[in-house]
Amino acid sequence: MIRTVEEDQHVSAPVLAAYSYCEAVTGRQARNFAYGIRLLPAPKRRAMSALYAFSRRVDDIGDGDLAPEVKTARLDETRAVLDGIREGKVAEDDTDPVAVALAHAAEQFPIPLGGLDELIDGVVMDVRGETYETWEDLKVYCRCVAGAIGRLSLGVFGTEPGARNAERAPEYADTLGLALQLTNILRDIREDAEGGRTYLPADDLAKFGCSAGFSGPRPPAGSDFPGLVHFEVRRARALFAEGYRLLPMLDRRSGACVAAMAGIYRRLLDRIERDPEAVLRGRVSLPGREKAYVAVRGLSGLDARQVSRGTVRRRAR
Missing domain, CATH: 1.10.600.10 (Farnesyl Diphosphate Synthase)
Structure with missing residues (x-):
């Protein structure tokens, strides 16, 4: 989708690059989700891509071939990233583009980030084989x-x-x-x-x-x-x-x-x-x-x- 200068002028280059990464993940992996978010204006579309990319990361851990204890450790690491976003500890030059994009999205919109903790809890249920x-x-x-x-x-x-x-x-x-x-x-x-x-x-x-x-x-x-x-x-x-x-x-x-x-x-x-x-x-x-x-x-x-x-x-x- 084409962005206007007005849509991007208040977003720094590192944050735009982080969003671009999340949009690429979304376009590549979200077969159904991507069709819906194409209809949104750029700020909302980018925020939804950041949510998707973080959620995809959580799902991929649960669906991977790793041992359950390794999956659990990686889910704990992902929850720690989420804690860092909540606490304002993610800088624009952070090396994790998903964290950068989600942190910016959470500043722009009243996203209830606790929902991502719930997602992690659900994947833990999968890891346990419930x-x-x-x-x-x-x-x-x-x-x-x-x-x-x-x-x-x-x-x-x-x-x-x-x-x-x-x-x-x-x-x-x-x-x-x-x-x-x-x-x-x-x-x-x-x-x-x-x-x-x-x-x-x-x-x-x-x-x-x-x-x-x-x-x-x-x-x-x-x-x-x-x-x-x-x-x-x-x-x-x-x-x-x-x-x-x-x-x-x-x-x-x-x-x-x-x-x-x-x-x-x-x-x-x-x-x-x-x-x-x-x-x-x-x-x-x-x-x-x-x-x-x-x-x-x-x-x-x-x-x-x-x-x-x-x-x-x-x-x-």
């Missing part, structure tokens, strides 16, 4: 790794002056994060199983005869795998419906960013619902042209208006 008996248990994990990202992002977006029920915006941002994470869990069922991870609640797996797990391209013998997927899809849709109440509280471009990211995941959910066993054969994804279409719809406000009309219809019943 599993979840119930949806209530899984929600704790989802709130750490995704709900917190929603609340962090809201710190960058802000809410429109005079927005109704703006005090509930963090709650809706958190719920939208849960919707995205549950969609991720459905999409990555086989990949996670091959890595020794199971996220779906044990109660749900037992209910549909899927407790044996997912080690291949076919569901467990005698299971109702489509029933399990459709059950979780309905749960995710309910979370999306609740979380989308955030959109009317945001300015146009921030709302477009959220609508684009959430819209991509909702379309993924549609594909998974139509062919549940596809998630066992490989990763379900959208082509780039469809992601671009969703982004354009978000910028035009179509999704926000649809959500608004849907809210009105629910209230009228």
Whole structure:
């Protein structure tokens, strides 16, 4: 994206270089996230890239091939970097561009940096190999790794002056994060199983005869795998419906960013619902042209208006 001189004139060269590094990381690794943040003005886009780059660092530690004790030590080191940012100890000439960019973003926007501590806590759960008996248990994990990202992002977006029920915006941002994470869990069922991870609640797996797990391209013998997927899809849709109440509280471009990211995941959910066993054969994804279409719809406000009309219809019943 082209920046104007006015957008950059109050940002030092070292900080701009740090942001450029974070934007490169985001563009290279954030397949869905990047489509949304392209719609933001430069200061917000840069801040979101800094948040993504730090979050990516945390996720990469959790997903790596290192021994658990090494992962734990590196997560502790990353938390120490976050403490340094909070305490104002990161200088512009620091050799860690992610820390430099995030420190600047936290000065420009009221970002609740504690959300990144929650993200680290969630990755620690992964390192420990935790599993979840119930949806209530899984929600704790989802709130750490995704709900917190929603609340962090809201710190960058802000809410429109005079927005109704703006005090509930963090709650809706958190719920939208849960919707995205549950969609991720459905999409990555086989990949996670091959890595020794199971996220779906044990109660749900037992209910549909899927407790044996997912080690291949076919569901467990005698299971109702489509029933399990459709059950979780309905749960995710309910979370999306609740979380989308955030959109009317945001300015146009921030709302477009959220609508684009959430819209991509909702379309993924549609594909998974139509062919549940596809998630066992490989990763379900959208082509780039469809992601671009969703982004354009978000910028035009179509999704926000649809959500608004849907809210009105629910209230009228």
